[in-house]
Amino acid sequence: xxxxxxxxxxxxxxxxxxxxxxxxxxxxxxxxxxxxxxxxxxxxxxxxxxxxxxxxxxxxxxxxxxxxxxxxxxxxxxxxxxxxxxxxxxxxxxxxxxxxxxxxxxxxxxxxxxxxxxxxxxxxxxxxxxxxxxxxxxxxxxxxxxxxxxxxxxxxxxxxxxxxxxxxxxxxxxxxxxxxxxxxxxxxxxxxxxxxxxxxxxxxxxxxxxxxxxxxxxxxxxxxxxxxxxxxxxxxxxxxxxxxxxxxxxxxxxxxxxxxxxxxxxxxxxxxxxxxxxxxxxxxxxxxxxxxxxxxxxxxxxxxxxxxxxxxxxxxxxxxxxxxxxxxxxxxxxxxxxxxxxxxxxxxxxxxxxxxxxxxxxxxxxxxxxxxxxxxxxxxxxxxxxxxxxxxxxxxxxxxxxxxxxxxxxxxxxxxxxxxxxxxxxxxxxxxxxxxxxxxxxxxxxxxxxxxxxxxxxxxxxxxxxxxxxxxxxxxxxxxxxxxxxxxxxxxxxxxxxxxxxxxxxxxxxxxxxxxxxxxxxxxxxxxxxxxxxxxxxxxxxxxxxxxxxxxxxxxxxxxxxxxxxxxxxxxxxxxxxxxxxxxxxxxxxxxxxxxxxxxxxxxxxxxxxxxxxxxxxxxxxxxxxxxxxxxxxxxxxxxxxxxxxxxxxxxxxxxxxxxxxxxxxxxxxxxxxxxxxxxxxxxxxxxxxxxxxxxxxxxxxxxxxxxxxxxxxxxxxxx
Numbered sequence: 001x002x003x004x005x006x007x008x009x010x011x012x013x014x015x016x017x018x019x020x021x022x023x024x025x026x027x028x029x030x031x032x033x034x035x036x037x038x039x040x041x042x043x044x045x046x047x048x049x050x051x052x053x054x055x056x057x058x059x060x061x062x063x064x065x066x067x068x069x070x071x072x073x074x075x076x077x078x079x080x081x082x083x084x085x086x087x088x089x090x091x092x093x094x095x096x097x098x099x100x101x102x103x104x105x106x107x108x109x110x111x112x113x114x115x116x117x118x119x120x121x122x123x124x125x126x127x128x129x130x131x132x133x134x135x136x137x138x139x140x141x142x143x144x145x146x147x148x149x150x151x152x153x154x155x156x157x158x159x160x161x162x163x164x165x166x167x168x169x170x171x172x173x174x175x176x177x178x179x180x181x182x183x184x185x186x187x188x189x190x191x192x193x194x195x196x197x198x199x200x201x202x203x204x205x206x207x208x209x210x211x212x213x214x215x216x217x218x219x220x221x222x223x224x225x226x227x228x229x230x231x232x233x234x235x236x237x238x239x240x241x242x243x244x245x246x247x248x249x250x251x252x253x254x255x256x257x258x259x260x261x262x263x264x265x266x267x268x269x270x271x272x273x274x275x276x277x278x279x280x281x282x283x284x285x286x287x288x289x290x291x292x293x294x295x296x297x298x299x300x301x302x303x304x305x306x307x308x309x310x311x312x313x314x315x316x317x318x319x320x321x322x323x324x325x326x327x328x329x330x331x332x333x334x335x336x337x338x339x340x341x342x343x344x345x346x347x348x349x350x351x352x353x354x355x356x357x358x359x360x361x362x363x364x365x366x367x368x369x370x371x372x373x374x375x376x377x378x379x380x381x382x383x384x385x386x387x388x389x390x391x392x393x394x395x396x397x398x399x400x401x402x403x404x405x406x407x408x409x410x411x412x413x414x415x416x417x418x419x420x421x422x423x424x425x426x427x428x429x430x431x432x433x434x435x436x437x438x439x440x441x442x443x444x445x446x447x448x449x450x451x452x453x454x455x456x457x458x459x460x461x462x463x464x465x466x467x468x469x470x471x472x473x474x475x476x477x478x479x480x481x482x483x484x485x486x487x488x489x490x491x492x493x494x495x496x497x498x499x500x501x502x503x504x505x506x507x508x509x510x511x512x513x514x515x516x517x518x519x520x521x522x523x524x525x526x527x528x529x530x531x532x533x534x535x536x537x538x539x540x541x542x543x544x545x546x547x548x549x550x551x552x553x554x555x556x557x558x559x560x561x562x563x564x565x566x567x568x569x570x571x572x573x574x575x576x577x578x579x580x581x582x583x584x585x586x587x588x589x590x591x592x593x594x595x596x597x598x599x600x601x602x603x604x605x606x607x608x609x610x611x612x613x614x615x616x617x618x619x620x621x622x623x624x625x626x627x628x629x630x631x632x633x634x635x636x637x638x639x640x641x642x643x644x645x646x647x648x649x650x651x652x653x654x655x656x657x658x659x660x661x662x663x664x665x666x667x668x669x670x671x672x673x674x675x676x677x678x679x680x681x682x683x684x685x686x687x688x689x690x691x692x693x694x695x696x697x698x699x700x701x702x703x704x705x706x707x708x709x710x711x712x713x714x715x716x717x718x719x720x
Contacts, residue, residue, distance in 0.1 A: 032448070033292055034144055035197035035206035036107040041076040042192070042209070044103040045085060045142040047096055048516050049168060051135045052603060053673050055682040056515040059097035060139055063132065064125040065184070067117035067278050070102050089458055089526075090451025095517045098142065105143070105190070107207060108284050115228040116278040123243065126274055130241050133169035133182045135675075140165045141214065143192065145448055146295065148214040154301070161301030164604070166214040169241070183238040185216035187230070187279045193287040210287050210295040221277055228277055243272050296447050300611075310614040313592030317621040320589050324628035331635050402638035406714055407560040409638065413646035416479035419703075420487060422650070424472025424539075425495040426700025429693055431464040432457055437619060440612035458530070465492065465535040469542025470550070478552040488543030492536045495696065499689060500531065506685050509678050517682070553707075556715040566642050573640050575648055582633045583655030586698065589625045590656075591663065593618045598667050602683070623701060626653050630702040631709050638710075645706055653702015657695030661687060 036042060046060040061069065061082070069082025085098040102116060121129065141148040149162035169184040193211030196202040218238035219230045230236060290297075413419060436457050439445050445452050472491040473484050481487060503519065510518040519527075571577055593614060630652045634645050664687040668674065674683060 035201040055679040057095040090454030138165035189215040405643040411559040420476035421491040428468035429697040465538035466542035469539035470546035473543040473546030484547035492539035579655040586656040587659035649706030654695035654699030
């Protein structure tokens, strides 16, 4: 007994530590401010390198041609050079590998030039450096949780803005041969902008960092003094990555400083080496207008300047949604209500019915098992009309269309045990997406919370397993299922299993490239533990409550024993054609905003998309468009006497994912410059997973909308 309490105590303590670690990652305005005194050391962290030409990222500290960490203790910071920083789940999944660097920064202290190290590389290291420069890789460094940025100005030169990261090098054609030459940036100028700290810290002379700019430069290895410092920082010759035979000697230099000068090498020799000297400069500048609370604004100037396009997208979405709303209003307020009211009035008119012609060859509807209200009159009147009809086979004209299939509209669909887990997983994604949008609009998820979007999204997805099991079990029981335990297991493993299997297979290819994009083995085991030890029990608990306690959803009428024959359908009413036609409408609602999302994810590898106000509005209009499109399509389907609407409504809601995946292919060919099979495979695999999540989410919205619509109209017809 005591052992059980000890185990529980250890578990609770571990959970508490996890929550504290998560809480430290949150950005709370006014409380998460780090202020520095003059002369206080400021740690600089190196993270990763990434490129627009490939999806493979690499840890900066693991590149063979950069300065290795010295392992020195950093006084005043409690950090050791080369030590890794603890990362949350989102940071690991996005490829971050943050490490303490040897760069020495002190608040308010300028350093015109400082020698860092000299790194000797062999032929393999040289080729690696050339590949990094050729592929346009950008390095990400971090100071005070701000990524180092390259500074630009707008076209009209009225505003300044930042692009996260700085180039590792550049290439240019040789003036004599025309061949490309590759130059490495081996010197960086770090400019840190500061502002007086708010509150008491500011009164005591403390400062906060409000900007971090990096200006890289390529400086030749020769023409340096005894300390390895270049003689000219302003107009230097570039450091070319080549192994052409060259000799540079300087007998006046001490022996311990020979590492930073060029050595003699021969490109044809197997042991040829190249020594790369690294230096840096540091400048602190005061920024009076920019405060700590809005220090991220410069990273989003482009997104702010595109607000007119965002508003154009919203207007476009509102116009489409307004047209759909008008059509739905006509269907609900005039057509369906008029059908019901007209039939009631006709049925009360001296017991006589208005008679219309019925097409030959159409069968009379069978009677429902539940005979009361207007549906009982419909079945009786249709039978009487069929007996008394003339040679023209006349039946009541009001008893047509969607009213004819009332005895089959709630018949369980084929493969219902598969549809129920899909809807359950879709509800799981709905709750996750809703939580992410709300937290983002409230400012909890912001750029300072690095990796927070993925971390919180994963946590919400796992916790929403209870909702997944609940809805899946109720729908499963409504379809006549009895094995709720097996349904819970399928719900908990079907979609998450597809995600994990796909990511694991992709990981094998990324591991082979030694990329930081690869998920570490420990993280994979952690994800499996979250899946099997937390999500699966939650789905099981939700499934038990939904199946045993909540029970089935009630229907206004019962299904006939013998299914009704469905007449031949026109081409646009067939399942795939109808789904494709319906999917174009939601895609038209979001395609403008989709461009900005794609630009943030695939072109700006920092992933800083935080215009969540626009995204929330467009997402709301998107949901309304899906609901309205589904209602219109299902109503037209029922009017053609096709009662197989269960799967069709799911396809109608999720069909816009097909257009989004096609847009991914278009974006890949027209806007991206990705090269390599591995990068192409990563792009399309991740695009497929994203579209699958989107299709599952929107398909569930379409299914639930159609379910509520069908129950509503047939419940209105069934009156006493």
